[in-house]
Amino acid sequence: xNMDTLAALFxxxxxxxxxxxxxxxxxxxxxxTAIGVLPGIGPALTxxxxxxxxxxxxxxxxxxxxxxxxxxxxxxxxxxxxxxxTPGESASIVTALDGHAMARKGRxxxxxxxxAIGSFVAGTIATIALTFVAPLMVKIALLFGPTEYxxxxxxxxxxxxxxxxxxxxxxxxxxxxGLALGLVGIDLQTGQxxxxxxISELLDGIDVVVVAVGLFAVGETLFTxxxxxxxxxxxxxxxGSKWLSREDWRRSWKPWxxxxxxxxxxxxxxxxxxxxxxxxxxxTEKRLxxxxxxxxxxxxxxxxxxxxxxxxxxxxxxxxLLALGLPTSATAAIMLAAFQQYGIQPGPLLFDNNPELxxxxxxxxxxxxxxxxxxxxxxxxxxxxxxxxxxxxxxxGILLFATMGAYxxxxxxxxxxxxxxxxxxxxxxxxxxxxxxxxxxxxxLGPLAEQQFRRALTISQGDATVxxxxxxxxxxxxxxxxxxxxxxxxxxxxxxxxxxxxxxI
Amino acid sequence: xxxxxxxxxxxxxxxxxxxGLGLFIGAETWLTPPIVAQTVxxxxxxxxxxxxxxxxxxxxxxxxxxxxxxxxxxxxxxDWKSVVLVASAFASQLVLLERLGWVISGxxxxxxxxxxxxxxxxxxxxxxxLLLTALTYLVFDYGLxxxxxxxxxxxxxxxxxxxxx
Numbered sequence: 001x002n003m004d005t006l007a008a009l010f011x012x013x014x015x016x017x018x019x020x021x022x023x024x025x026x027x028x029x030x031x032x033t034a035i036g037v038l039p040g041i042g043p044a045l046t047x048x049x050x051x052x053x054x055x056x057x058x059x060x061x062x063x064x065x066x067x068x069x070x071x072x073x074x075x076x077x078x079x080x081x082x083x084x085x086t087p088g089e090s091a092s093i094v095t096a097l098d099g100h101a102m103a104r105k106g107r108x109x110x111x112x113x114x115x116a117i118g119s120f121v122a123g124t125i126a127t128i129a130l131t132f133v134a135p136l137m138v139k140i141a142l143l144f145g146p147t148e149y150x151x152x153x154x155x156x157x158x159x160x161x162x163x164x165x166x167x168x169x170x171x172x173x174x175x176x177x178g179l180a181l182g183l184v185g186i187d188l189q190t191g192q193x194x195x196x197x198x199i200s201e202l203l204d205g206i207d208v209v210v211v212a213v214g215l216f217a218v219g220e221t222l223f224t225x226x227x228x229x230x231x232x233x234x235x236x237x238x239x240g241s242k243w244l245s246r247e248d249w250r251r252s253w254k255p256w257x258x259x260x261x262x263x264x265x266x267x268x269x270x271x272x273x274x275x276x277x278x279x280x281x282x283x284t285e286k287r288l289x290x291x292x293x294x295x296x297x298x299x300x301x302x303x304x305x306x307x308x309x310x311x312x313x314x315x316x317x318x319x320x321l322l323a324l325g326l327p328t329s330a331t332a333a334i335m336l337a338a339f340q341q342y343g344i345q346p347g348p349l350l351f352d353n354n355p356e357l358x359x360x361x362x363x364x365x366x367x368x369x370x371x372x373x374x375x376x377x378x379x380x381x382x383x384x385x386x387x388x389x390x391x392x393x394x395x396x397g398i399l400l401f402a403t404m405g406a407y408x409x410x411x412x413x414x415x416x417x418x419x420x421x422x423x424x425x426x427x428x429x430x431x432x433x434x435x436x437x438x439x440x441x442x443x444x445l446g447p448l449a450e451q452q453f454r455r456a457l458t459i460s461q462g463d464a465t466v467x468x469x470x471x472x473x474x475x476x477x478x479x480x481x482x483x484x485x486x487x488x489x490x491x492x493x494x495x496x497x498x499x500x501x502x503x504x505i
Numbered sequence: 506x507x508x509x510x511x512x513x514x515x516x517x518x519x520x521x522x523x524x525g526l527g528l529f530i531g532a533e534t535w536l537t538p539p540i541v542a543q544t545v546x547x548x549x550x551x552x553x554x555x556x557x558x559x560x561x562x563x564x565x566x567x568x569x570x571x572x573x574x575x576x577x578x579x580x581x582x583x584d585w586k587s588v589v590l591v592a593s594a595f596a597s598q599l600v601l602l603e604r605l606g607w608v609i610s611g612x613x614x615x616x617x618x619x620x621x622x623x624x625x626x627x628x629x630x631x632x633x634x635l636l637l638t639a640l641t642y643l644v645f646d647y648g649l650x651x652x653x654x655x656x657x658x659x660x661x662x663x664x665x666x667x668x669x670x
Contacts, residue, residue, distance in 0.1 A: 056649075056650075169569060170566075172558070173519060173559075173566065176523070180526060183530070183551065187548040190548045194533075194548060194552065195530065224622075226583040226587060227582075227583065228584070228623060229584050230581075230582055230584070392618075392619035393619060393630070395618065396616075396619045396622065396630075396634070397615070399591070399614060400611055400614060403595070403614065404611070404645075407607075407653065407654070408651045408652065413599055413602060420592075420595055420596055427588070428518070432515045432519055450551045453546070454546040
């Protein structure tokens with residue numbers, strides 16, 4: 001065990017436990033739970049909308065609040081999945097399968113309880129892991145030059161694209177669209193304006209807030225309004241005993257731990273995201289279960305495991321974000337934009353230059369987890385009431401806040417116009433089942449990748465082979481290529497077999 | 506039948522959009538006079554790479570749309586009328602926001618969009634819209650030093666009435 005790390009963590013607690021920061025942590029986790037519960041709003045959107053408002057805040061307090069929102073949304077997302085069967089976040093899709101089945105059987109309270117306690121267990125263990133993994137990552141990152149960073153970013157971009165959604169070409173289209181949006185503005189190295197179409201407001205580039213709010217809020221609202229008359233919602237009320245029985249505990253604790261073990265490492269890898277660990281956790285629990293036939297009909301393991309996994313992955317995602325400056329989910333990408341807003345560059349130097357921010361943030365995660373357990377377990381009934389907000393008001397309110405967020409960015413109407421355009425594009429993407437996360441991550445990582453790319457080539461004096469002669473860089477690129485090629489080959493083989501079988505008939 | 510035809514159209518639109526964007530970026534990059542600067546890699550290389558990628562993905566999507574046997578995927582049924590209503594209410598903000606101000610134009614957006622979502626309690630929606638926008642206006646303009654527009658027409662009116670601007 002590393003004593004420096006522990007000392008730094010204690011120092012972090014001193015920062016996080018001041019009444020001022022405790023207050024912002026409480027605001028963050030409360031807001032996070034609320035937006036997690038409400039359909040149509042997620043953590044990425046919320047942090048994006050808060051960016052203009054937090055501009056004048058102390059960075060440490062702002063990030064303590066953002067992290068609270070991120071963790072809180074993971075807790076709150078389960079409520080919507082379980083009681084309404086419409087997942088509030090993509091990370092809670094799996095929870096809806098058996099969680100909603102439990103609610104139909106009148107065991108909604110137990111489903112919520114195992115989700116909340118599982119989230120607490122997973123969140124705490126994963127935060128401990130983050131405490132010790134992040135400094136290790138920093139040590140590795142210090143070996144990285146521009147070449148390796150570029151390769152790492154390529155890997156992150158590829159995995160976000162290849163792993164999400166079921167069509168590689170759609171993921172790539174989304175990613176490239178994000179990268180293209182990232183090109184707009186003045187090129188920092190030469191001062192040349194690129195793709196500004198003669199609009200002076202575009203010289204500073206397209207703000208990530210506008211893109212995130214456009215895709216998540218406006219696009220999502222348009223899609224919901226297009227679908228609202230075809231879908232009916234059925235809210236299951238909580239009734240009966242609120243407590244977990246001895247049997248429930250016995251069946252829950254192992255899935256919690258296994259979910260954590262899957263969630264943290266996958267979240268921490270540049271593969272990122274929380275969708276994959278939740279799916280893996282579900283499959284693992286089903287395979288290990290003595291009664292796999294219960295799955296899909298209200299097996300408590302199928303709620304306990306994935307809910308633990310999504311919270312653990314939220315902690316995991318913070319490791320590469322803080323230690324490498326590498327966002328691997330949409331929310332992490334927006335948080336990186338928040339760092340940029342304060343002129344702070346996350347990465348290895350952050351731990352030296354802003355130790356009170358990093359360690360205060362990590363310490364606040366421990367505190368936030370306890371707050372979330374207290375907020376979610378006894379107060380579950382209060383959060384359920386949020387689901388009673390009429391949908392017309394909820395979504396019209398979201399549109400209102402989206403407009404407000406875009407306008408107050410720079411006080412000009414061009415951002416609102418961009419928001420409208422990107423909202424329409426987001427609607428189209430939603431209809432055509434094109435994943436949105438690659439676009440957001442591409443927009444944020446693209447300009448950084450270009451910078452590292454040009455630096456690397458400047459050092460090598462234009463020799464592009466450096467990316468393949470540096471061993472770390474070569475390894476990262478090979479992994480990235482494998483992630484794209486192997487699934488494509490598998491799909492191709494499956495199709496050939498399918499058509500071969502068809503020919504024989 | 507209809508569903509798979511829709512999907513094909515959607516895939517084609519996606520492919521064409523990707524192709525078009527790629528060609529646009531490529532052309533812009535090609536036609537922009539190169540800047541004379543002391544850099545090994547100019548500002549054109551990355552856009553060129555992205556343009557190439559977009560063109561390739563666009564072609565692949567078009568290939569999938571026309572030559573692949575599409576797997577049965579759910580293409581959602583859509584209520585286009587509501588979408589157009591919300592999208593136009595939003596577009597009206599571009600004209601109204603700075604002229605009529607946040608409170609009036611925001612309330613308008615709220616009421617129309619609630620209507621599109623099937624709400625029929627128009628007066629109550631109006632009240633909630635006014636409350637939300639007035640509250641955010643006060644918090645932003647007086648509490649946070651951020652500027653939600655009062656509206657140039659309203660400012661003129663206030664000036665005409667001899668009030669402070």
